[in-house]
Amino acid sequence: MKLLRPRALLATLAIVASISLTVPAHASAANPYQRGPNPTEAIITAVTGPFATASVTVPTGSDPGFKDGTIYYPTDTSQGTFGSLVVMPGFLAAQSQIAWYGPRLASQGFVVMTLDSNALWDFPGGRGSQLLAALDYLTTKSTVKNRIDPSRSALMGWSMGGGGTLESAAKTPSLKAAIPLAPWDTVNVGDKIKVPTMIFGADGDTVAPVDQFGLPTYNAMTSAPEKALVNLKNADHFTFAKANTTVAKYSIAWLKRFVDDDTRYNQFLCPTPNDPTTVAFLNTCPL
DSSP states (O other): OOOOOHHHHHHHHHHHHHHHHTSOTTOOSSOTTOOSSOOOHHHHHOSSOSSOEEEEEEOTTSOTTSOEEEEEEEOOOTTOOEEEEEEEOOTTOOGGGTTTHHHHHHTTTEEEEEEEOSSTTOOHHHHHHHHHHHHHHHHHTSTTGGGEEEEEEEEEEETHHHHHHHHHHHHOTTOSEEEEESOOOSSOOGGGOOSOEEEEEETTOSSSOTTTTHHHHHHHOSSOSSEEEEEETTOOGGGGGSOOHHHHHHHHHHHHHHTSOOGGGGGGTSSOOOOTTEEEEEEOOOO
């Protein structure tokens, strides 16, 4: 066996040390995007996750592509950068109705931006364009851009914001995840989506009935690498405008699994959950 000379040995040790320093604290060597402790049911369903958060307001005029928003982000800088998410409300809805997603998801290890639409009556196409403009602002221009890994982004939206999420996902295969909540749209772009997508619906939704909107889109997503459809029990279209443990739990699991590539969260998605808070849970069971 060949022994290294002292100078060569020191150089080798320096290289090893520099490599180890590039792996954020708490991240595994196999997955540098892993953030936070090993997940449990209690952690993933908690109102506040393991990360302390702060927020910053993005006022009107900050960017021509969207109206305004609020950014929620983990204050921890020891674990490296985080994946990002932008959330859009629905027709005639304000940012306040989807604001709860911001701190809840940020506390699980994401940088989250919630939006107001340019106009309350904007249709899905316009909302989708605003989502992408806000995502570009968040990752390249915002005051927290240095906390974000711009290669790991996702979109979420409610109602027409969900339709906009689907339309943007169809145009942006580089997204790591999409989560449309009770999506409404006049077109079905499911066959164009190549992004891991989790659709939420509600069994009592008369605005965007699952059988008319969510399910046909799910069935059309033959090119999506993974997909899921979660139909909530005893819920309606406005369930998504207030804090909901089931929505939070599976949204977090989906984002962790596909934005962070964190297989520790497979346990919440596969095998397909038999969850009493849902009437149906369709899933390609990511592994």
